[in-house]
Amino acid sequence: MKAQSKLWFTPGPLTTSASVKEAMLRDAGSRDPEFIAAVGEIRSRLLLLACAEAGYEAVPMQGSGTFGIESVIGSAMARDGKLLVLINGAYGRRMAQIAQVLGIETIQISVPEDQPLTADFARSALTANPNVSHVGVVHCETTTGILNPVREIGEIVRSFGCRYIVDAMSSFGGIPLSVPDCSIDFLVSSANKCIQGVPGFSFAIMRRDALRECEGRVRSLSLDLHAQWKGLESDGQFRFTPPTHALLAFRQALAELDAEGGVAGRSARYAENHRALMQGMTRLGFEAYLAPELQGPIITAFRYPGHPAFVFSRFYELLSDRGFAIYPGKLTHADCFRIGTIGHIFPADIDALVDAIDDVLGRMGIGRQH
């Protein structure tokens, strides 16, 4: 493969900096003291990012983000536990599906994909369903880019005495969020999203008392979060082979996040990326799927232009030829494609993407709609 990669306007894996990639250009031993120290450093930095120090734990888990969610659900739910999942997109549905595959009693309550979940909705769902032990919600539902009010929902979940599981996969590190303020017991994210590392592991940030409760509950040997935590606490090591290179890259990515001004600095850049995108796409005549007040800065779904010559695969290919990779849609009821504004990309890259889209539409015989 050529050294020059495309720019990835995706929710991850995404564009990473050269220095993050360079951090992987050496081998590390999983039982080596230097590597063990790096893992320890990563765990403490994650807690800082979550504004969660005393009373919280950060535990990395091998595999992609879904493995992390499966690890939390499979480890946290008691045999007689009942999970309520509030859903407005594909990742909420996936959370419920994981629980069902694990044989956990699961209630799914949905709103349409263009609507946010609300505290009132959570309250009525919990009132209508007694004996729920855990509630699951996605923060940034990557299906559309909508942001759900995890803090307001968390207050309700806590008032009902339930444990709160938040999938913050596509937002953590890119949107300010305090795990204690949001009453979150288990937050899950992964290496290759807003922290701008490479794929290979996910991580959970948890209240220590909630993590202690997990002992003996797990339904999987390898995805046992409590055992993973105990292992890391006893000798600093993963139980099974860790993704060593991905962890070295992640440590570098965390240092770069700090250098950018932490989550505040990074979220400001993502907001600028998103502003540049909306400005450019609106100029080209594209319509965003979500109402502007619901749209987060992470990823945006745009409706296909209403022109017979528009074929997504061709659009993708022509953009890809020019070095720009966008993301297909995942909506149930609307034809959309998505453009991510996270990763090592900047407003000038967004402007270049918009110019390329303009050019490609011309090539497809579509031209501007306005």
Ligand SMILES: *Cc1c(COP(=O)(O)O)cnc(C)c1O
């Ligand atoms: C990316 C993502 C996941 C995990 O996806 P993987 O492909 O398993 O990494 C889960 N939830 C949300 C909201 C995501 O954006």
